[in-house]
Amino acid sequence: MRGQVHLWAAQRVSAVFLAVAVFVHLATIMLAVRGGLSAAEIVARLRGAEGWLAFYAVFALAAGIHGAIGMRNIAGEWLGWRGRGFDALWLGIGLLTAGFGIRAAWGLYHA
Amino acid sequence: MAQLKVRIQRGDGMAEYGVAARENQTVLDVVTEIQREQQPDLAYRFACRVGMCGSCAMEVNGVARWTCRTHVRKVAEDGTLTLRPLANLPVIRDLATDMTPFFDKWARARGQFQPKDAPNGAVPAEFAVVPPSSPKRQEADAGIECIGCGVCYASCDVVSWNPDYLGPAAMNRAWTLVNDVRDGGRRERLDAVAGDAGCHSCHSTQGCTERCPKNLDPSSAIAGLKRSIFWGVLAR
Ligand code: SF4
Numbered sequence: 001m002r003g004q005v006h007l008w009a010a011q012r013v014s015a016v017f018l019a020v021a022v023f024v025h026l027a028t029i030m031l032a033v034r035g036g037l038s039a040a041e042i043v044a045r046l047r048g049a050e051g052w053l054a055f056y057a058v059f060a061l062a063a064g065i066h067g068a069i070g071m072r073n074i075a076g077e078w079l080g081w082r083g084r085g086f087d088a089l090w091l092g093i094g095l096l097t098a099g100f101g102i103r104a105a106w107g108l109y110h111a
Numbered sequence: 112m113a114q115l116k117v118r119i120q121r122g123d124g125m126a127e128y129g130v131a132a133r134e135n136q137t138v139l140d141v142v143t144e145i146q147r148e149q150q151p152d153l154a155y156r157f158a159c160r161v162g163m164c165g166s167c168a169m170e171v172n173g174v175a176r177w178t179c180r181t182h183v184r185k186v187a188e189d190g191t192l193t194l195r196p197l198a199n200l201p202v203i204r205d206l207a208t209d210m211t212p213f214f215d216k217w218a219r220a221r222g223q224f225q226p227k228d229a230p231n232g233a234v235p236a237e238f239a240v241v242p243p244s245s246p247k248r249q250e251a252d253a254g255i256e257c258i259g260c261g262v263c264y265a266s267c268d269v270v271s272w273n274p275d276y277l278g279p280a281a282m283n284r285a286w287t288l289v290n291d292v293r294d295g296g297r298r299e300r301l302d303a304v305a306g307d308a309g310c311h312s313c314h315s316t317q318g319c320t321e322r323c324p325k326n327l328d329p330s331s332a333i334a335g336l337k338r339s340i341f342w343g344v345l346a347r
């Protein structure tokens with residue numbers, strides 16, 4: 001029960017972060033594109049930028065957590081997928097999602 | 112006299128009856144007339160006939176309602192009434208449902224008052240003074256008039272998806288007691304309503320609030336429980 005409450009809280013907190021992060025992400029893309037930056041210039045700017053690495057790592061983690069908990073709830077309600085085995089599955093999917101994102105951010109940092 | 116067509120779910124099929132349409136008649140009047148004049152073995156339930164006992168709820172043209180206070184005039188479609196037993200509950204027979212799971216969940220949500228100063232159920236020596244204007248008293252008052260009709264429970268999608276889900280009425284009751292300053296069971300009660308089978312699965316879609324014949328607001332009560340548990344967990 002306590003664990004389920006924590007999942008709920010984690011989903012709300014990650015949602016708050018995502019709301020801000022998605023905005024920053026999109027605004028940055030638009031500014032960069034309108035400012036006429038080329039792909040190569042963007043990659044160059046991201047190389048060695050700790051701030052962006054941290055931002056996108058947390059972003060990816062929040063997206064993984066938020067998405068997996070949401071999918072867990074939907075699958076529980078619509079497909080009756082409940083219980084520990086499924087929880088482990090969603091945990092894996094969440095970490096995998098976050099892992100892909102973090103790997104991409106790490107790749108740009110090191111590019 | 113104009114005729115009213117009434118379709119009633121009996122077992123797996125629908126039975127059809129004709130009843131005289133009157134100026135003033137409730138859905139419960141119609142069911143009673145059919146039972147008395149045409150179908151003596153029709154099973155349904157009622158007691159007070161004035162919206163107090165909560166026993167007469169049924170699905171009328173697809174919507175759960177208290178039938179003793181529902182005028183045919185307001186709900187008939189093309190002179191037809193289609194009656195089914197309340198959704199989300201086992202059917203005993205015809206229009207009578209078994210309310211056991213519904214009330215078992217009240218117990219699971221710790222819907223019993225637990226006097227702070229009289230743990231063994233003894234009668235306290237003094238009356239508690241709870242000012243009617245105090246915010247907690249007003250929260251408690253907002254939910255206290257539930258008649259246990261099960262209309263909200265039958266109207267909640269989450270109940271139909273998860274048979275363990277406590278449902279709006281039980282949690283409305285829990286929230287009423289959480290706000291009762293004379294009650295000593297707050298901690299256990301909040302634990303009992305937390306998690307996937309409790310308030311955290313509510314979608315806040317307000318179907319319960321929309322349908323409650325007593326105009327209660329279980330949806331907001333459940334939001335209150337989520338809030339209390341959230342800050343409680345952080346404080347632990
Ligand atoms: S607000 Fe919550 S309890 Fe009420 S009908 Fe919707 S899901 Fe059910």
Ligand code: SF4
Nearest residue numbers: 257258260261263323
């Ligand atoms: S909250 Fe309203 S709809 Fe639900 S059982 Fe109580 S009176 Fe009936």
Ligand code: FES
Nearest residue numbers: 160164165167179
């Ligand atoms: S018969 Fe009592 S509420 Fe309808």
